Amino acid sequence: MWGMPLVYLLVGGGLFFLIYSRFIPFLYLRHSLNILRGKYDNPDDPGDISHFEALSSALAATVGMGNISGVAVAIFMGGPGALFWMWVSAFVGMATKFFTCTLAILYRGQDSEGKIQGGPMYVIREGLEKNWGGNWTYLFKPLAALFALAGIFGPLPIFQANQLTQILRDSIYIPQGWVAANAHFGGDLITGLVLVVIVSFVIFGGITRIGKVTSKLVPAMVIIYIGCVVAILGAHITEIPHYLGLIITDAFNADYVRQSAINGEAMFGGIVGSLIVIGIQRGVFSNEAGLGTEALAHGAAKTKEPVREGLVAMLGPAIDTIITCTMTALAILVTGVWKSTEANGVTLTLNAFNEALPEFGTYLLVICVVFFAISSMLTYSYYGTKCLGYLIGADKQHWYNYFYVGSIIFGSVASIGAVIDLIDGMFALMAIPTMVSTILLAPKVKEAATSYFERIDSFKTFK
Structure with a gap:
């Protein structure tokens, strides 16, 4: 599912949004910070959560294992230059999120109980069907249903549960002698049950409780993780300029791409083309721009101005990929573990922590993983x-939470190979309706943005 056609759709679509908007939304990033800190909040506006809570909820999903292990995979496969192309994907992803999340507010609809909702399936129903309609309607309804169906299975927590139990088992349970090296089931099952209790306490309270918890949890986990990485970089501060330069030069030389990662059909062909694909794929997995998940979170924001939420959503890839992933990448590079080991994924990041913080690096990373996975x-x-509420009715959507927490136990005891193909495939299916609908409705976003920016500029001039 994650072949070149989907990469072309996500990156090509993002480039289209970037050029079509003429980079104008980027000029209002300072204004987006004012929106984020509540300057324009109105409790009477439609929606469930504030702009800050919406961004925190979206970041709770994107700032996760992709920032700890995903960037490590990119460096392992493509070397330092892969990070440069992750930056490119993040910059393009900022434009994508501006368009998708503006549409999530612009074309909100009502569920079967009359409650206002946002997300790609409502964008398709309220936007595509009403603006295009006619003979195309028979295509739009299945497109919305496809997103909703994939959205039931794609966000299951089995990957997070699996990776969390793995690092707890390998870093704490086995070294402390709590479980035998070959006795995975018992310790993993207990971890899964504990996760069920923690997650259930929050999610059964709905998006309002989720937004309040994540608005406190996300800033804390980002600060803890970045604080740890800053300590690592401080111990190797003289190496940072060298590796920043290497990231840029290697992006076009591709001297460190592993032979197993070279794809003869990669865009532009050859080793450099393979490096571009590695960086872009890891970047998309990190910030989820264009997958549709971001629109589901931001579609719940309290606002009457769609463009405001689009501007807030743009900050997501900057925080997630440009800041957090870069910090992880530099920690791996300056410690030298990327050269001296065959370790991959979270183990490579763990080696970097242990090299710079030998006494407590493991435990600090475990704490970060726990925060990231639970959020x-x-x-x-x-x-x-x-x-699920879109497909079978809002009065029945609460049943999903029982299915959801039950899957945590499955993810905790199953092998990663048993679940990762399902999750990746479902996210790929979610991206197709999201990007197609956003490209077709891009003129509506541009129209709304032009009107909003003119009003903002007039207000500044008058003031």
Whole structure:
């Protein structure tokens, strides 16, 4: 599912949004910070959560294992230059999120109980069907249903549960002698049951409780993680300029791409083309721009101005990929573990922590993984609930939470190979309706943005 056609759709669509908007939304990033800190909040506006809570909920899903292990995979496969192309994907993803999340507010609809909802399936129903309609309607309804169906399985927490139990088992349970090296089931099952209790306490309270918890959890987990990485970089501060330069030069030389990662059919062909694909794919998995998950979270924001939420959503890839992933990448590079080991994924990041912080690096990373994994689980449950409610009715959508917490136990005891193909495939299916609908409705976003920016500029001039 994650072949070149989907990469072309996501990156090509993002480039289209970037050029079509003429980069104008980027000129209002300072204004987006004012929106985020509540300057324009109105409790009487339609929606469930504030702009800050909406961004926190979206970041709770994206700032996760992709920032700890995903960037490590990119460096392992493509070397330092892969990070440059992750930056490119993030910059393009900012434009994508501006368009998708503006549409999530612009074309909100009502569920079967009359409650206002946002997300790609409502954008398709309220936007595409009403603006295109006619002979195309028979295509739009299945497209919305496809997104909702994939959105039931794509956000299941089995990957987060699996990775969390793995690092707890390998870093704490086995070294402390709590479980035998070959006795995975018992310790993993207990971890899964504990996760069920923690996650259930939050998600059964709905998006309001999820938003309040994530708005406190996300800033804390980002600060803890970045604080740890800053300590690592401080111990190797003289190496940072060298590796920043290497990231840029290697992006076009591709001297460190592994032979197993070279794809003869990669865009532009050859080793450099393979490096571009590695960086872009890891970037998309990190910030989820264009997958539709971001629109589900931001579609719940309290606002009457769609463009405001689009501007807030743009900050997501900047925080997630440009800041957090870069910090992880630099920690791996300056410690030298990327050269001296065959370790991959979270183990490579763990080696970097242990090299710079030998006494307590493991435990600090475990704490970060726990925060990241649980925060992702909280937001993902909301995504699946909304999708099920769209398909069978809002009065029945609460049943999804029981299915959701039950899957945590399965993810905790199953092998990663048993679940990762399902999750990746469902996210790929979610991206197709999201990007197609956003490209077709891009003129509506541009129209709304032009009107909003003119009003903002007039207000500044008058003031």
